[in-house]
Amino acid sequence: MTFTLATWNINSVRLRAGLVQKLLTEEAPDVLCLQECKSPVDKIPVELFAELGYGHIVARGQKGYNGVAILSRMPLRDAGHIDWCEKGDARHVAAELENGVVIHNCYVPAGGDEPDRTINEKFGHKLDFVAEMRDRFRESLPARSILVGDLNIAPREDDVWSHKALLKVVSHTPIEVEAFEEARAAGGWVDITRQDVPEGQLYSWWSYRAKDWDAADKGRRLDHIWASADIAASGHSSRVLRAVRGWTQPSDHAPVLATFDL
Known part of the structure; x- marks a missing residue:
């Protein structure tokens, strides 16, 4: 099985449902993992995505906060979720594909x-x-697993626009890295993005605060795709x-994609 997976912090799936449709139409990933959906599961506009062939969904949601969803053109089995830190937040959901691969969709707290x-x-x-x-x-070494999401940490010096300037800025501090x-x-996870693109500046997030985000290019790589060893x-x-x-009216994150031959 060959499939392409995308991860994207959508910053409100209802507000940006049209952008999700646009991505699904233009890029057609087999699986799309969304974070920060900001919606109860029953309010996610699943019918709009099903019309494009994405009739399978596994999700956890909250009103106006957090929220993770996995949309797929392939059958999925709900593989549960973890209540990290026992706060009741919708920050993780897992789904198993027919080939036994488990996809974990995570949304790590931003950290203030x-x-x-x-x-x-x-x-x-x-x-x-x-x-x-x-x-x-x-405790349990991951096997045949993929972990994706907005992990809200840019670990490498070339994952941020300025290592020196961001050493005391949340998302790139030494303690976080x-x-x-x-x-x-600990999980033996491999950073697939950097396995493929081992050198050079690479970002997936640009602040809304920048008047011209593209020209300023003060980005950070906060969104990740990991695979078990x-x-x-x-x-x-x-x-x-x-x-x-x-x-138009974008999320401040860009989608990250990878393809797997499994």
């Missing part, structure tokens, strides 16, 4: 503005979330759809 858990509860939550990911991976790499290594060699054709960030 101050990179200090003693004064910023949100940052503490983020660190605890990633630490729990690490511990779970240590260390936690991120510990979690990835046993299937990582099957991943290829990674790319970030930067142009999507320039669509």
